Amino acid sequence: MVSFIVKRILAGVVLIFAITAIVFALMSISSENIARTILGEFATPEQVAAKQAELGLDQPLLAQYGSWVSQALQGNLGVSWFTAEPVSSAILNRISLTLSIVVAAIVVAIIISVTLGVIAAVRGGVIDRIVQLFSVVGEGFPNFWIALVLVSAFSLSLGWFPPTGFVPFTQSPAGWLATIALPVAALAFGGIAGAAQQVRSALIDVLSRDYVRTLRARGIPAHRVVLRHALRNAAPPAITVLSLQFIGMISGAIMIEKVFALQGLGTLAVTAAIRGDVPTIMGVMVTMSLIVVIINLLVDLLNGWVNPKARVQ
Numbered sequence: 001m002v003s004f005i006v007k008r009i010l011a012g013v014v015l016i017f018a019i020t021a022i023v024f025a026l027m028s029i030s031s032e033n034i035a036r037t038i039l040g041e042f043a044t045p046e047q048v049a050a051k052q053a054e055l056g057l058d059q060p061l062l063a064q065y066g067s068w069v070s071q072a073l074q075g076n077l078g079v080s081w082f083t084a085e086p087v088s089s090a091i092l093n094r095i096s097l098t099l100s101i102v103v104a105a106i107v108v109a110i111i112i113s114v115t116l117g118v119i120a121a122v123r124g125g126v127i128d129r130i131v132q133l134f135s136v137v138g139e140g141f142p143n144f145w146i147a148l149v150l151v152s153a154f155s156l157s158l159g160w161f162p163p164t165g166f167v168p169f170t171q172s173p174a175g176w177l178a179t180i181a182l183p184v185a186a187l188a189f190g191g192i193a194g195a196a197q198q199v200r201s202a203l204i205d206v207l208s209r210d211y212v213r214t215l216r217a218r219g220i221p222a223h224r225v226v227l228r229h230a231l232r233n234a235a236p237p238a239i240t241v242l243s244l245q246f247i248g249m250i251s252g253a254i255m256i257e258k259v260f261a262l263q264g265l266g267t268l269a270v271t272a273a274i275r276g277d278v279p280t281i282m283g284v285m286v287t288m289s290l291i292v293v294i295i296n297l298l299v300d301l302l303n304g305w306v307n308p309k310a311r312v313q
Contacts, residue, residue, distance in 0.1 A: 012293030078279035087283035098264035109191035117199025138193025144255040147186035164261035191245035202234035
């Protein structure tokens, strides 16, 4: 298991380097006039050249990337070209908002999708058909459309929740819950639809196996057979799907934050991309890549704990 973890960590490091190299190259292609953008259209050619030299844009691309990697390995992600704010500070000030929404959304998705999947697999009939219909229809709606519908219904029409803004938990727990309720619901909707179908299918397959029939023949209560034995064996596929949903929610948070005017990582990334703020974009990409690597590692460990075969492999 230790060697497996080490290999996955090394693979994650390689992935992060590959992603940052590709993003850096793509951003550099479109950053030829970034110095003039920063200084304004009335800047002289001498001023533009001096600014390019200050930002290191006069160096070869490989040298620029090598300099950035060297600084990043020391914990220095640079300074925003437009706001002069350290990139690390900008990310730290916003990551808690994004993660609070995404983590809350995945928790809601896990609870509801597992509940729906178990009920559909065990009860069958009309409930099963309703869950399947919800899964098919639910995955067809983009989360930003769900967000707009929720804002229109529960904020503008009913006035139950604030349409925009964010209240930190430390400032007001009730205010925090009110401000993240609709963003979490919009993010979790698609995750529930996809994961519920996966839980249902995996559980139906497990319930048809011989050992389940043997447990039932021994007189073990049905709820114990499902929750203690069948659900655990059906968990690995569901865990994998939910991990993919979590990663998808991180990217989906970009549009959700724009809809609800939240100042999280998504808004920071969009603003930086529009401006051509390479240091900020690189810092956000490293952060998101690191989160994805950690999630994948945790999922592998969780699958190994749930499924003994995975530990042997």
